Amino acid sequence: MANIAKKVSWSGRGDDRGERTPLLNGDEEVKYNRQVPDTLDYDNSENQLFLEEERRMSHMGFRCLEIRRWVICGLIGFLTGLIACMIDIAVEKLAGYKYFAVKLNIEKYTELGGLSISLILWAVLNSAFVMFGAIAVAFVEPIAAGSGIPQIKCFLNGVKIPRVVRLKTLVIKVFGVICSVAGGLAVGKEGPMIHSGAVVAAGVSQGRSTSLKKDFKIFEYFRRDTEKRDFVSAGAAAGVSAAFGAPVGGVLFSLEEGASFWNQMLTWRIFFASMVSTFTLNFFLSIYHGKPGELSSPGLINFGRFDSDVTLNYLSFFPLHFPGGVLGALFNIINYWLTIFRIRYIHRPCLQVMEAMLVAAVTATVSFAMIYFSNDCQPLGQDNTEEYPLQLFCADGEYNSMATAFFNTPERSVRSLFHNPPGTYNPVTLGVFTLAYFFLAVWTYGLTVSAGVFIPSLLIGAAWGRLFGILLSFIIWADPGKYALIGAAAQLGGIVRMTLSLTVILVEATGNVTYGFPIMLVLMTAKIVGDYFIEGLYDIHIKLQSVPFLHWDAPPTSHWLTAREVMSSPVTCLNRVEKVGRIVDVLSNTSTIHNGFPVVAHTSENDEPGIICGLILRSQLIVLLKHKVFVERASSRLSQRKLQLKDFRDAYPRFPPIQSIHVSQDERECMMDLTEFMNPTPYTVPQETSLPRVFKLFRALGLRHLVVVDNENRVVGLVTRKDLARYHVGKDGLEELHLAQT
């Protein structure tokens, strides 16, 4: 797989520190130009300060913390639900105005002739909406592009993507998704909800916002990676829950994507956040729809009720199993090449905006052409479920059935495909629609707009599923809506390759557990078939960013590798009492790519490694330097200024770069005593440990640094996430990847 270096990364600006490197030039230069890889540390640094604080805390204190965690989860759920509600209403309103205007116009010109004016109106409206969204994303916050799911997957995995959980990102994301859905793109508003939930969680749990430069001085205890990760899991779950009305699916999503951790209380809190989120959305949307007591909108997308009375003919679903995997893989392959093309040639913000507008205009044109050339007229039903029935060239009392698919928000189209009575759609119409929408959706995913891929996938699958159902109904009795459901599941599964969580999400969205078994089978087949060709869409995009993403297990055939081969060596060690000058030099040295430094009893002048006695993080050293926690001589400890855990928390998570800290020449001669601040009991492994064993320890505990020692406990190397992530199984067995230092 091509290794696309950093020019157009998710954060869209190359790198926070501003250097730009030419594209695809190999990453050797990149590796040593950049400073430090940003990863998250899910292992607490149990230094003296931390232990003292914990030991001071009473049992009651821990209980209060626990209550605070529950309150935060409730807040996360509530705010996520509110945001979902806001997005839904905004999209409804804007899309409503748009379709109303276009419909009026079409009706006016159907008789007069000159429908090309309607087309232009439609295309211009679409492009205008999309333009606003794309400008916001491309110029203000590029990380808000796409669904955000790959980024959240990375975050939960332990990779820090810059600016991914900031308030600004949230604002742009919400604005962007409203624009792109209202702009008629082949996108959904569900994926971005997951990102939104995560941002809400990160913000609420930290009790402050850097974007607003506001610190509420609450929840300070939770200002570290471990706690933040837990809350972000809850936020992501709340997002899924609001998007699909699937609280259990949300929990499972967080666990499936995130967790090397599983803790009963945590899971229960995540579930609480999910439940509150869907309930909030449901409550406010029901009020908005004027039926406050009914609570009939648990999610942004609602599949509608499927009956379970009829016999589910499991066998007849069988032919639907394979197209999902194949079409999903095709989607992913095309999107992969398209993404590479975009990275190479469309990396200027203005080009990105123009591409997005072009896609919007093309979408409108294709839709218009489809409707125009379709002569599939259907009688207007009694119940008139169509929001905007277009008569066009149909007889009075009839409407153009292609228009239900194209002249509508994608969510409504999905529901129509699921629930419209047999005979609503003409097979040819559906075939053409599938084809057209497939390519539109492929083209759309990866544009510089906020948008999700769930709904377009469901729509494509529902279309060909229903097509199959219609064809089948020529032979046996079949309700095409059910086949649409299974087809939708197959297509979505073939694209994203989620497993348990997706089954549960779809079952919850369907509201009927009877469909669990066929949905599970179809998702399983889609995954197996799809994985044969290419991996899932999110994994592709993660891989294109070359981030050190850790999978569940080490590659199976990696037992012959040991820590000695895997580790980075030699590793920069510090003394327990170290000269300030050396620390500054070490931190300033751009070739020191690590974020943690083993502390040794004494580094001898010769090459003999020292005995490990702790581990200190770059961020901790920065804080120490900033507060000038120096002593004059190695022996005197008294003059050392007492630093508190609070000082570290205040600096979290954006520690200043070393360049911003001024250390005078005199100060360089002082000493720093690291004893209190280092983690005195870092995890270590012997050199002979096999890679799977190292991997298991690293992944299960969410480590960032694992010190490799020899028989006498002397430091010989350091294993980081990057060292582990580069091994993966390719076609010819174990391969080594080149990873950027993100």
Added chain:
Amino acid sequence: MANIAKKVSWSGRGDDRGERTPLLNGDEEVKYNRQVPDTLDYDNSENQLFLEEERRMSHMGFRCLEIRRWVICGLIGFLTGLIACMIDIAVEKLAGYKYFAVKLNIEKYTELGGLSISLILWAVLNSAFVMFGAIAVAFVEPIAAGSGIPQIKCFLNGVKIPRVVRLKTLVIKVFGVICSVAGGLAVGKEGPMIHSGAVVAAGVSQGRSTSLKKDFKIFEYFRRDTEKRDFVSAGAAAGVSAAFGAPVGGVLFSLEEGASFWNQMLTWRIFFASMVSTFTLNFFLSIYHGKPGELSSPGLINFGRFDSDVTLNYLSFFPLHFPGGVLGALFNIINYWLTIFRIRYIHRPCLQVMEAMLVAAVTATVSFAMIYFSNDCQPLGQDNTEEYPLQLFCADGEYNSMATAFFNTPERSVRSLFHNPPGTYNPVTLGVFTLAYFFLAVWTYGLTVSAGVFIPSLLIGAAWGRLFGILLSFIIWADPGKYALIGAAAQLGGIVRMTLSLTVILVEATGNVTYGFPIMLVLMTAKIVGDYFIEGLYDIHIKLQSVPFLHWDAPPTSHWLTAREVMSSPVTCLNRVEKVGRIVDVLSNTSTIHNGFPVVAHTSENDEPGIICGLILRSQLIVLLKHKVFVERASSRLSQRKLQLKDFRDAYPRFPPIQSIHVSQDERECMMDLTEFMNPTPYTVPQETSLPRVFKLFRALGLRHLVVVDNENRVVGLVTRKDLARYHVGKDGLEELHLAQT
């Protein structure tokens, strides 16, 4: 909490090795009388043999293993489903005959007078059924008593309860549960399904049965604790799935109870097993019921369809939140004292059988009295959903409504309470029923019969929930069936205190996700309220066995404890090349309570500890001794017989005791080279590591032994499960428990 020592343990026979210790005499004697604590090792011993095998294996080989795992999971699901189906049909048939006979008899004597004969018939029939079940359990396999859920929780946690996953246990369990349900006890057949599924999994995955003394020579690769545990998780999930028609709930149950592990592929396999299980049950039961295509019996208990059309008045459920926790706690407290009473006074098998028969007779008598004195006649419905309508003293065309609750299997009674139309039950009837059934159920749980507590809990809750609904319906319109559902959830939650998994199980059994939110809230409240008084029923029974059960986290206030305080010390170490005589002595020494021995570079004669170079297990040493892997002198390695991994697998899991291995005096002088067999890279921690940190490592990786080393990597102690499990949070902060060495 009283520490009930080993006289009447789950295995019912004191101990496998036959010694009996007086009851409640403190466990000091027990500790040193017994040999070795049996725990499971979820960390692979990565010795040279293992690594060589893994390195020899191709990528294709690993893929084949994976396929085999899937096949096994499919088999587990299929067999579990079949067993559930068999139990269901057997219970239906037997209970059918019984109720038919009694009904005929009652009808005969209602007019003649002399209903006491009917009562006697009923009581005798019940007692007879229960007698068979109780005899089988008490005399043949005591571990088959109860629901088996605490035992499976322990197994998944890493505690080995003897004989818990044997075929014999399964046979007795199935036979026992059929007898006790058919015998009319206040029990369900759902809990035992979880145990049954686990046994099936353990058997199938190992490809052999010790009970049958049959080795199929398949799946040999899976003969170790790690793999076995994974399959047992799948089996437990399949059991839940078959019991409640709740495949997702099953997966969550396994994860909630078992897992410090979470692996996407594993979870997906577990889900597969669950799905196959419910589908198998559904398929065969549907055929049995004569409606092969309908697939309407996904689980042993089926709550029936709840409609979601009406407004769920969430607020009106609020008063139901508290009784669940309070009544659940009351149930647990009474049962706790009853269990202690039983352990002290009813520990002879014949006494146990008699108690069970007594309970059966009393249950019949109470039921009869309730029916007899109730004058709550209801008209026979058109649809006649009652299986055995008893007319008794009612007018023609009417039936006695108390009889629907008592003259029926508990599953049917639950369904009646959920779904019978408003007005079916008289409030007084329900009140009396709740009271009577509550005490019957408390008395029944813990009898020496196979039986679950889920259904009685649901029934009690449904009764008072419906009662509340009826009372409420005097004020506002209310469907009492819905309140029955919420009450059932509250009561069950108050007793077992499961959280996420129980919510999902109930939602899946209801078939309607709309009830998710109120069920979650009520379970949450029940847990919070109940935990205030006493812990959950399963935890109580686990605690009474004093097994070293590890909770999710270390107690919050335990940061001041370090590995040095927690570890066992001094610890017996072995040399890399050790004298056979010393090994035999170490293993024979009853004061050596550990199952693993650190291997050190050299044990000096003075007290200085050696540098760690590996860890070898007792079981490995036994196999080595049995195969006489000796060398004449320390220097010659050539004569050493080559042992294969297969030899260890063949001996797994029941390694012979050291006493059965004869070592001659000459052989005692030989040496054993442990290098190839020991795990060369055991996990270690420094002495200063805090307890929560040790705990996290231990729990996350499922360890059995964790070596504590000093700065120079010299062994200073060993942390085992028992060392960690004894700390727990009591009323006055951290407490230390006394744990038996199980």
